[in-house]
Amino acid sequence: MARHSYPCPIRWSDMDVYGIVNNVSYLRYLEEARVDFVFRMAPTDGDAFFRDGSVVVEHSIRYRKQLVHRHAPVEIEMWVSDLQSATVAIGYVVRDGDTVYATASTVMAPFDYEAGRPRRLTDAETSFFEKYLEQSAAAG
Template sequence: METSAHVIRVRVPMRWSDMDAYGHINNVEVIRMLEEARILAFGPPGGTGAPGTEPPVPLFNTVPPNTQSLVSEHRVKYLAPLEYRNVPADVDIWFSSVKGASLAISYLVLDPVTNKPCVKAETMLAFVDGTSGALQRVSAVQRELLGRYTGPSVFA
């Protein structure tokens, strides 16, 4: 499968404990893998964790202090079982919508051996002020940063 210019490909480890009784990655663990892909591609949310390597798109480094990123919605469609492998899964990730105070992130999870799409998903994310809980607008700096990595929804 070819990746488009707007796609970031990250590799997310599959853990032995992620497997269900059928040898597939459990559906709950798929959601964890989406979170890991988001962090690998866009960085840790403001101020948590120790410094590490810069992500391809340092989205979370552009938010004001005391900002929280909150998931407001997940949509997941399982296309084929994601078999446990002892190698990381390939996850293609990009922005599929940038609105006033939220953004949508699309994912395509691929089997790392067969390259077969196993999961397509979308996450709605919003930034809020950690003290007041008020929604924060997506800034012009963030919009510019995201522009190159914006494409159609995985559900389009």
Template sequence: MGAFVADVPLRWSDMDAFGHVNHARTVTLLEEARVELLFTEAGRQGLLGMAEGMVVARLAVDYRIPVAHSAGTLQVRLSVRDLKSASFVIDYSASTSGSAEVATAETVMVPYDLKAGRPRRLTSDERTFLAEWQLTLAASEAGHDHA
């Protein structure tokens, strides 16, 4: 299919001393986009388990160009890959309107049972939901998105 698209507003508090969005705040903005997918969109589809426990096992960010607060909104495209029984990867591509890609990132996500205090397996419904956001080669080359 395609990417999930989240528009995340930039706040004055996201800026650093140089007038750009701080690198650590960029990670928070990516997290807000991830919450839109895993908690909000999943909840709309009746899947509440991910909101009850999902942890980041790994995070990698590549910053391409600085983001000015005046950009207003960061558009984040999220797609899923390496969907396994107890983990998956989310790829991020962030841009501002009228600009090239400002950052790319990936997180390895692990579903977590907070009560038991340990990782858990994805349910079949969660796997089906996540599979909706896997990019196919044809869709990524054509630039089609799923919103």
């Protein structure tokens, strides 16, 4: 299955008082990578998944090595680790070559904001995410 890779810049403001990338910055990195990934769903008219609405259900991050400011971006590699009728789980590895800084996952649900409730994935959304589905993916 395919994986999506996002070169994420590290900003000076991402560091905390100890000189390492702050844990909150990691959430922003994952969000940037996830938005870049999902925009691939409908490249001609924008992001179909977020246009119709979605919510983050859960985040999990395991920090492996301290990341400090640098000029080169860090790679965020992504895949779909679980796909259900109303949720999609995205796996991540934040790395530079063989050096793994963090592994993470996000569970998202499509959401109908007009009705104020979750909705099921459309056939087009399911088809897109299936291309990246790796149910037994090793996180690095």
